[in-house]
Amino acid sequence: MTAPEPTRYAGSLAFLLSQVGAHCAHVFAERLRPLGVTPRAFGLMSNLANGGNHTQQSLADLLGIHRNIMVGLVDALERVGWVRRERSQRDRRAFEIRLTPAGSKIVTQVNELVDDIDEEIAAGLSGAERQALASLLVTLAQRASLVPGVHPHLRGLTP
Amino acid sequence: MTAPEPTRYAGSLAFLLSQVGAHCAHVFAERLRPLGVTPRAFGLMSNLANGGNHTQQSLADLLGIHRNIMVGLVDALERVGWVRRERSQRDRRAFEIRLTPAGSKIVTQVNELVDDIDEEIAAGLSGAERQALASLLVTLAQRASLVPGVHPHLRGLTP
């Protein structure tokens, strides 16, 4: 009765990328969940782990999310003890966000998890194919002016 | 001051796929917006255009969304005249959803638009590269048991 014939758009590059991408994001979030980490929180902490001084505002700019939302995000991370707010000495309006040792450990754990996830997702591909795929994706990302490490989902309309 | 060095996960396949995929979904939605069509509505109408008899329930199963949500979706599509509800003769509880001529025209328009979007997204790739990318993505999709034409975002938890 219901026609199982796939619709026309199903083979388009845009749809395939979107479909596989959404699945990857889902897997990513699911694998992180047992650690109590959301993808967004990981994105934040990973940037902190890279060094440099970050205020809430600079993090919001970096990740492309609104500062109002950053409040709750940092609140949650501070509550579980992965991050600390410290008054900036140069600008006493601002908080400097610092990773705690516990937060640093989580970042390391998730980084290892990412390797597992890649292995899981690309299980059907040879090493050469994986490299080719990554290369093609990077080309597309650059062409679309996507910032490395910044997920578009986080990017609201930040004027 | 903020370190522009990309974080480690930025080069992982899972992240790249998710990142590029989210961007494609965004472009897709944006290009459809002027027509007044949401991706979800297009998915529904495209399945109708493929023929066969569809009730709200069968469409909900097909797209992986909850039947309660299908109510509002069909309401909206009926309101703009792209779809019609007709009582099924075999099961008078159910509505058969039919594409109107206007709806059929929209599907044709969007299908052409999808070709444009592919062209836009894959602008930096040669024909051979596009084909290779599509092939790799299909492999991943099959390996992940993704149903052709069904976007995971629509799939809630439909037990």
Next chain:
DNA sequence: ATGTGATTATCACCCTACATGACAATCACT
């Protein structure tokens, strides 16, 4: 020094989308 406007973080409110559970109508099966 002082006043003016911008920046930072926070808060309170709204609005949308989805999930959930209850409901009437109809069906399938006994």
Next chain:
DNA sequence: AGTGATTGTCATGTAGGGTGATAATCACAT
């Protein structure tokens, strides 16, 4: 005729982000 399942609808609740206002501080001009 009776029982349970299915279909569509509706009325909730809830989680999430968007928006605007606010207090504190800064930067800059006078």
